[in-house]
Amino acid sequence: MKEIILRLNGKELSFWAIWLVIVLLGLSLVVESYAEYEARAGICFAVLTAVVAVLGILLIRRWKAAG
Amino acid sequence: MEYMTNSRMDSANVERRNAEGLTRRAFIKSTLFGLTATAAVLPNALAAAEEKEAAFQENRARNVTYLENSPLKIQEGVYKRYDSHMTAMNVLSRELGEPWSTRVYANGVQNVLNGKAYTDGPASSVAEARAFRALQCGTDILNMELTRYGHGMENIGQLSWRPLRVPKGLRPEDRPPDETDPKTLTKKIKTMARLVGADLVGIGPVNPNWFYTRIQRNYAAPHPPFITKDITFGDISTPTETDTALIIPSTFTRTIVMGISLNRVFMQTSPSAVANSMAELGYTRMIVAVVGLSEFIRALGYNAIPSMNGTGMSVPMAVEAGLGEVGRHGLLLTPEYGSAQRLCKVYTDMPLELDKPIDFGAVEFCKTCKKCATLCPAKAVSEDDERQWEARTSSNNGAAFKWYNDVMKCVRFWAYNGSTCAVCMAVCPFTKGAAWSHAATRFAIDKMRFADPAWVHLDDAFGFGELRDSSVVWDMDMSTYAMDPKMVRQTKY
Ligand code: SF4
Ligand code: SF4
Secondary structure (H helix, E strand, O other), rough: OOHHHHHHHHHHHHHHHHHHHHHHHHHHHHHHHHHHOOOHHHHHHHHHHHHHHHHHHHHHHHHHOOO | OOEEEEEHHHHHHHHHHHHHHHHHHHHHHHHHHHHHHHHOOOHHHHHHHHHHHOHHHHHHHHEEEEOOOOOOOEEOOOOOOOOOHOHHHHHHHHOOOOOOHHHHHHHHHHHHHEEEEEEEOOOOOHHHHHHHHHHHHHHHHHHHHHHHHHOOOOOHHOOOOOOOOOOOOOOOOOOOOOOHHHHHHHHHHHHHHHOOOEEEEEEEEEOHHHHEEEEEEEOOOOOOOOEEEEEEEOOOOOOEEOEEEEEEEOOEEEEEEEEEEEOOOHHHOOOOOOHHHHHHHHHHHHHHHHHHHHHHHHOOOOEEEOOOOOOOOOHHHHHHHOOOOEEOOOOEHHHHHOOOOOEEEEEEEOOOOOOOOOOHHHHHHHHOOOOHHHHHOOOOOOOOOEEEEOOOOOOOOOOOOOOOHHHHHHHHHHHHHOOOOOOOHHHOOOOOOOOHHHHHHHHHHHOOOOHHHHHHHHHOOOOOOOOOOHHHHOOOOHHHHHOOOOOOOOOOO
């Protein structure tokens, strides 16, 4: 883990930090929605979180590929 | 085996960092940048997550704008105090030739026999429909026996304007107050209000504009004689009733308004008997709040008048007591519970500090939203973009700047439905649970008002406020009085 982090440059680290916080917030929204009997909102948040997570990974791979 | 010493490890790391172009400073900088950027994206999210534990006033100070003057506007010289003989329930009773509630109850029983949760809404069986109606019977019994919503019950029974059980020697007429400092008294009043079940409490002035001109003792009587009494203000020291009038002393300068929260999920079963049971529970809890707080005030040597729906209009009083804003549906909107609360009040001559009215963007949001108007089964809620000055029915009180609703359509629907209705309360985007996302959205509604249309569309898209099948209440997590523990805010004054 440490090695992975150390290998990242400043821009990448910022990106991953934002990505991680957004994904965690998204997951907390999914959990909260279900706890509040808001099933449709839970599904919407789950889909949105998944989209953000995947887009983030694709973006960082593009950056990597572009050097 | 060769272990890497600290110094060798450090130099190896430095080498690697140098190779990657990442210095310690860059690392810290980038991390800080990432966190700051995140905080900028969701500025209120974390603060809102802590809201559950935060003190009520601190929470409000973060999320609302305090106003120096009342936001309620009336046309001076044109506006008249409201005559409660003209309330929609009174008018409907005269129209039907029987008390409106008799018709509601009769249709409610018919719904049970037809296996329905409400006239147009099926239940799974007659037994289930009966259980829904039984909830209503259990929750409204104390209110119906003791106070009948406070309508026409001014200075009667538990709603007496004089001390009930305060021991002789401690009554206002026996001993002057031992505490007179408004700050200290305000703190004690708010503590007691919470103790007797208020989920919200605020202190406003006694504004005669919001008092009825007269009350009707035989409330909802279908035929004359209508037994009425005027409400007046006079230079007397204690609240007094004569053959023709109820007189409030002009020394009464404070209105303590309390909000009793209603469980959101119950309300979303509207317009069923189950939602109605939550409203009835609100009234039953109100008795404890207004009677308990009034006796507390009297035992401290001051006078108090408890009031539920009687004496005057609770919504404008609540606005001036800083609890919230008036929504399109004519109900109070609060940052804490949205539309889901009932209101009651106690008038007093106790010197208390006034709370300031608030603005949290609700009226602005209502201009765009219209969800209550669209989904109202009786089409009773105004769809006008802007608030108006003119009344829509004889049961409205004109010359005040607000949305006027066709309250007669509303109560006629209740009679048809066999149960009161609260669809407008339930679907309101402000009536939400305690998730931090809702707090963050409320923050955005207040601070970024241009984006209101987007929030309305998102609310619909995410399915918020959708009405539910009544049977949901048998399986939901529930605490005492079906209060949502996460929604009950801590209070510190
Ligand atoms: S209570 Fe029901 S009928 Fe009356 S205004 Fe609200 S939604 Fe319409
Ligand atoms: S549903 Fe919309 S328009 Fe109606 S009171 Fe609530 S916010 Fe206002």
